[in-house]
Amino acid sequence: MVSSRRTRRITGGAVALAAAGLLAACVPGTSGASSANSAGKGAAVTDPAAMGTVTLNVLDTFSGGTDNAWMTAVVKAFEKQYPDITVKRTSMAWGDAMAALPLKLKSPNAPDIVPANNGWQSMGTLVRGGLLLNLDRYAKAYGWKQSIPQSILSEHEFTADGKQMGTGSMFGAPVARASLIEVYYNRSLLKKIGARVPATLAEFQADLAKAKSAGITPIVAGNSDQNGVTQTLYSLMNALGEQSRISDFVYSRNDVAITGTGFPKAVSTFKQWFDKGYLAKDFAGVASADAAQSFVNGRGLFHFDYSGSLPLKAGQSKDFGSFVLPRADGGKPVATASSAANFSISSKSRHADAAAAFLNFAAGQQAAELAVENGTMPLLHPDVKAPSADPLLADDVAIAQGISTNGTSVPYLDWATPTLYTTVNTTMQSLLAGKTSEQAVVAAADRDARAYVKTLGK
Amino acid sequence: MATVKDRSSSRTALPDTGAADRDAPSRPGIRLRSPRRRRRLLGLAYLAPALLIYAYVVLLPAGQGLQLSFYHWDGVTSASWAGLANYTGFLTDATLRQAVTHTLFFILFFSVLPIILGLISAALTARKDVRGAGFYRSVIFLPQVLTPAVVAVVWKQIYAPDGPLNSVLTAVGLGGLARGWLGDFTWALPALGLAGTWAAYGLCMVLFVAGTHTIPGELYDAARMDGAGPVREFFTVTLPGLRGQLAVVLTLTLLGAIRVFDIVWLTTKGGPGTSTITPTVVLYQRAFTNPDVGAACAIGVVLALVSLLVSLVVVKLAEGADR
Secondary structure: OOHHHHHHHHHHHHHHHHHHHHHOOOOOOOOOOHHHHOOOOOOOOOOHHHOOOEEEEEEEOOOOHHHHHHHHHHHHHHHHHOOOEEEEEEEOOHHHHHHHHHHHHHOOOOOOEEOOOOOHHHHHHHHHOOOEOOOHHHHHHHOHHHHOOHHHHHHHEEOOOOOOEOOOEEOOEEOOEEEEEEEEEEHHHHHHOOOOOOOOHHHHHHHHHHHHHOOOOOEOOOOOOOOOOHHHHHHHHHHHOOHHHHHHHHOOOOOOOHHHOOHHHHHHHHHHHHHOOOEOOOHHHOOHHHHHHHHHOOOOOEEEEEOOOOOOOOOOHHHEEEEOOOOOOOOOOOEEEEEOOEEEEEOOOOOHHHHHHHHHHHOOHHHHHHHHHOOOOEOOOOOOOOOOOOHHHHHHHHHHHHHHHHOOEEOOHHHHOOOHHHHHHHHHHHHHOOOOOHHHHHHHHHHHHHHHHHHOOO | OHHHHHHHHHHHHHHHHHHHHHHHHHOOOOOOOOHHHHHHHHHHHHHHHHHHHHHHHHHHHHHHHHHHOOEEOOOOOOOEEOOOHHHHHHHHOHHHHHHHHHHHHHHHHHHHHHHHHHHHHHHHHHOOOOOOHHHHHHHHHHHHHOOHHHHHHHHHHHHOOOOHHHHHHHHOOOHHHOOOHHHOOOOHHHHHHHHHHHHHHHHHHHHHHHHHHOOOHHHHHHHHHOOOOHHHHHHHHHHHHOHHHHHHHHHHHHHHHHHOOHHHHHHOOOOOOOOOOOHHHHHHHHHHHOOOHHHHHHHHHHHHHHHHHHHHHHHHHHHHHHO
C-alpha cells in the first residue's frame, strides 16, 4: 500500500547515513599516548592553603552497603581536614562504571578522580590512551613509593608508553581498604566435623572429604552467571603455584607463560574437587549471589569469595570466619589481593593537586581506621586493630596484616588481558560439564594471553 | 534511552509525511502559487523537527558505527584500519558463528511458536465468545507489560535448582529430570527460548484475536453453509483474514529474536560455556567488557541490515498477498 514511498524513505535514510559516515570520516581515537604520559614539570602542591577553593568530582563504585558507608565517612573526614575542598561524589555499579569510563574521561567535563580497574581491561587501556594522569610527582611529594608495599604498588604502575604493567610510573593509587579472595567457613559446621581452621592444603582437602562424608556441602558456590569459578580457581593457583611467577605472568614479564603459574594444577585440582562432589550439587545452575546467600543461611562448610561480599545481616558475622587457602608447600599463604579500588586522576583534571590530596587521604591511616569502623578489611596499615566484638572482621584484619607485612599478595590473573576473565569462565564451564579437557582450558588461556601481549607491541 | 527516542521519533515521523502529503491541497485556507512545490516544502517543514532529532540520535550514530566497523579500536587509543576483517569474523570466529545459529534457534521460540499458539487461541475463540475471555487475554498479555529485567528474574527463579519447575517435576515423580536448567549445556538454550515464547505469546494472541473480530461474520456463515468444519474454516476464513496482523507479528517477533539480549545477559551471560550466546551478547562483550569496538560495530551493522531485510521481506510478502 505504501511501497513506493517507503522505498524512497529508505533510500533517503541510506543517503543520510552515508553522509553522516563521511562527515565523521576521521580516524577514531586519540593520538599516541607517550608524550602525554610524562610525569609533568613543576612542584606538586601538597599544602591545602595553596590549592584554593576547589570542588572535586569523584566517580566511584562504592554504591551501597559498607562500601558506601566507608566512602561517605572518608569524604566527610577529608572535607573536615581540607575545608576549602568539596567532594562531589557520583556512584555507579562496577560494570557500568568500567563500561562508561573511556567516554567519561574523553568528555570535556571528565570527573577529576575515577575508579579505573587495575589491569589491561580498564586502567592499562586508559593509560595507553593518555587519559590518566601520571602521578609520579605526587608519589614523590607524599612518599607513596616508600609507604606502600611493593606488591600493592606494582598493581598501580605502568610504564609511560603504556606497554608494560607492574613497573614504571604510578597512574593510580590504592585506598586503605582491601579486596581479596579468601575462604569463608561456617564455625559451627567446622566444629561439627571435628576440624580446626586448616593450616595446610592437605588439611583443607581432608576437611572437604570429612564434610562430604558427614553429608555437609563442602564448598558452596554457584556459577550460572559465570561469576563463581575464579574465586576458587585463583585461590588454588596461589596455593599451588609460585607467587613471583604468578605476578610475572600477569605483568607479562620475564617470559612466564600461564603454564608456569600453577594455573594448570589449579584447573585439574578444581576438576578433581568437582568430580568428588566437593562443590555444591547445583553449582552450574545457581547464580553466584544466590550461592553466597545460601552459605550465609548455613548450607555448607566453605565458601570462596571476595572479602566483604557475604550478604550478612546484623549479628550474623559471629557465625563465620575467614582464612586464605594455605599453600601446598607450607609457605605463607598467598592471596589474590588489591586495594578495594584504584583511584586515578583524569589527565584533564584542573584540580590535580586537590585530587592527589584526596588520594593520599583515602590511602591514609584514618581511612584504614574508618574501614575497620565500618566493618571492612583495611589495607596498607597493618597496625590498625580490629574491634573485639566481630570475630569475622578480626580474621579479615589479620589476613590483611599478613599480606601487608609479608608482601604475599598477587594481582588478579584476569588483569593480564582484557578477555581472560571471559575465556577462563567459559572454558571452565565446558570443562566441568565434561565438554572439554583440562589441557584445553589451559591452552585457551595461554592463547588469549599470547595474543594480547603481541598487541602491546613490546 | 536511545532506542526509546528512536522509536518515538520514527513513529511521529512516519504519519507526518502521509498527513502532509494528503491534507495540504484539500485545505481551503491555503492559497498556493506553485502548489506542488509548496506542498513538498510544507511537508519537509512538518517533518523537520522529527527528522533533525532522528538524524542526531539515530542516523549520525549509525553512520559512526558503520565507520568504526572498518577499524580495530579498543575505545581509547588510536584506531587502526581493519578493512573487512571485522566482518569476516562472522565466518572465522567460532563464538560468533555459534551465536548466529542460536539466533535461528531463538526465531523458533520467539517467533514461530508464539505465532502458532496465538493462531490456535484465535481459532478457538473466533467461532464463539468464551466466557471470561477478556480475563484470560489480559493474563496471557501480562508478560508484554513486564520489563525484560523482571521477566529474566522470574525465569531465573523458575529454573533454579530448588525452583518451582523442579518442585513440580519431583512432585509428579519425574525427579530424575530435575536439574539446574540454566547451568545445563543442553537445556539452557531451550529454557531461555521458552521464556521468550511465554513473553511473545500474549502479543500474538491479542493481535490475532482482535483480527478475527474484524473478519465479517458472513464469511463464517458462508463457510459453514458450504459444510466447512473448524479446520477448513480456519484455513479458508480466519488465516487469510489475519494476514495484516500476521505481518505485524512476524516483523515484531523476528526482530525480537534477532535482538535477544536482556534475558540472556541477565541470566546466563551466554553460558554455560557459550551455549546460550547470541550476537547481541557478543556485541555487548566486545563493545564494553573486552574492548574491541570495531568488531562490536560490525556485528551491529550486520544485525541492523538483517533486521531491515527481514522487515522489508515481511512487508513485501503481506503486500503481495493483498493484491
